Amino acid sequence: MIVTIDREFGSGGRELGRRLAEALGIAYYDKEILEEIAKKSSYCLEYIESVSESKPMSLLPIHYGQTLSFGIDLTMQQNMDILAMQNTTIRDLASRSSCVIMGRASGYLLRDMDPFRIFVYADDDFKVKRFRKYGDENESDRSILKKLSEVDKRRRKYHEFVTGLKWGTPINYDLMVNTSSADLKALATAIAEYIRSVFKKNQG
Amino acid sequence: MIVTIDREFGSGGRELGRRLAEALGIAYYDKEILEEIAKKSSYCLEYIESVSESKPMSLLPIHYGQTLSFGIDLTMQQNMDILAMQNTTIRDLASRSSCVIMGRASGYLLRDMDPFRIFVYADDDFKVKRFRKYGDENESDRSILKKLSEVDKRRRKYHEFVTGLKWGTPINYDLMVNTSSADLKALATAIAEYIRSVFKKNQG
Numbered sequence: 468m469i470v471t472i473d474r475e476f477g478s479g480g481r482e483l484g485r486r487l488a489e490a491l492g493i494a495y496y497d498k499e500i501l502e503e504i505a506k507k508s509s510y511c512l513e514y515i516e517s518v519s520e521s522k523p524m525s526l527l528p529i530h531y532g533q534t535l536s537f538g539i540d541l542t543m544q545q546n547m548d549i550l551a552m553q554n555t556t557i558r559d560l561a562s563r564s565s566c567v568i569m570g571r572a573s574g575y576l577l578r579d580m581d582p583f584r585i586f587v588y589a590d591d592d593f594k595v596k597r598f599r600k601y602g603d604e605n606e607s608d609r610s611i612l613k614k615l616s617e618v619d620k621r622r623r624k625y626h627e628f629v630t631g632l633k634w635g636t637p638i639n640y641d642l643m644v645n646t647s648s649a650d651l652k653a654l655a656t657a658i659a660e661y662i663r664s665v666f667k668k669n670q671g
Numbered sequence: 672m673i674v675t676i677d678r679e680f681g682s683g684g685r686e687l688g689r690r691l692a693e694a695l696g697i698a699y700y701d702k703e704i705l706e707e708i709a710k711k712s713s714y715c716l717e718y719i720e721s722v723s724e725s726k727p728m729s730l731l732p733i734h735y736g737q738t739l740s741f742g743i744d745l746t747m748q749q750n751m752d753i754l755a756m757q758n759t760t761i762r763d764l765a766s767r768s769s770c771v772i773m774g775r776a777s778g779y780l781l782r783d784m785d786p787f788r789i790f791v792y793a794d795d796d797f798k799v800k801r802f803r804k805y806g807d808e809n810e811s812d813r814s815i816l817k818k819l820s821e822v823d824k825r826r827r828k829y830h831e832f833v834t835g836l837k838w839g840t841p842i843n844y845d846l847m848v849n850t851s852s853a854d855l856k857a858l859a860t861a862i863a864e865y866i867r868s869v870f871k872k873n874q875g
Binding site for chain 2: 588
């Protein structure tokens with residue numbers, strides 16, 4: 468039983484993912500994927516995190532595009548190396564046991580394992596409030612929205628780089644959930660019940 | 672408790688809507704809306720049905736666009752009349768009791784009643800198979816897909832005419848459901864349970 472969750476930043480996707488994993492009694496992988504890569508490689512966690520959901524080219528300083536050098540090859544190789552490890556780690560974790568995996572194009576990477584693919588989104592008002600709750604209370608809506616959209620832009624580009632498919636397009640998901648006026652606990656319970664019935668049917 | 676369902680033609684949205692109404696023990700309105708209009712007016716059911724989810728202008732013969740005449744005024748007035756009655760009928764039904772209402776921009780029309788808005792979609796393969804099951808077994812995929820897309824195009828245009836919002840855009844719905852590999856019965860049960868918890872929370 469594999470569940471993959473793509474999520475807009477600030478939508479509560481992580482909380483929903485955790486609750487869903489708990490309700491289903493299965494593993495939950497988000498930052499845990501990066502820790503696995505850190506264990507297996509010489510890269511530090513912070514660097515892996517900066518690469519994890521970015522398009523590798525966009526991580527290069529702009530001037531590299533004009534003057535090709537050893538630098539570009541090395542950085543590029545490192546980044547591609549980390550992303551390749553991320554993909555193999557995701558496959559590895561998914562083959563070990565049932566789990567919920569957050570983002571990182573996992574719905575596409577694991578498509579032969581027939582995952583249940585969820586996309587979590589919310590309106591700006593909800594996301595701003597949620598972001599503020601966990602951060603600086605005095606930050607303006609505009610500044611928060613800019614941060615949210617930067618993270619989503621990275622995720623979208625990474626997703627399209629890996630899959631060639633659009634992030635957040637309904638047909639690429641089994642369920643699209645708007646958390647704006649949702650009770651995440653009740654939502655996780657309902658989705659868990661439904662997923663159980665889907666996997667039972669597919670096995671039966 | 673108001674639930675509105677927009678649906679791609681062939682996606683099984685109607686079956687899901689019926690099952691959901693049954694699971695929640697509330698009324699279900701689809702063609703029933705048209706029957707109400709027929710009762711209250713002099714229009715026949717077939718004519719009402721042809722207007723029901725169409726953009727009124729697209730119902731006029733093409734040459735009307737060039738030569739304005741009494742004809743355009745009369746047809747246009749009739750169509751607008753039916754659509755206005757449809758809107759008041761939807762409001763009327765929704766104020767009488769809890770219900771599931773299919774399409775007709777009802778999620779938007781009833782927005783002050785805070786409906787739970789669902790969009791039901793599926794991949795082409797699923798929709799073609801489902802359509803063929805209820806129709807001519809020998810009809811080609813291509814011919815079926817053309818019919819499906821014509822109905823969806825009408826629904827999309829009608830929705831945009833009434834709401835000014837895009838049909839099927841996630842942010843305008845609380846839940847988007849892909850029925851391609853779904854068990855509609857289990858799905859209806861899970862959604863019903865979730866909707867109950869949402870409305871309980873909002874009342875509490």
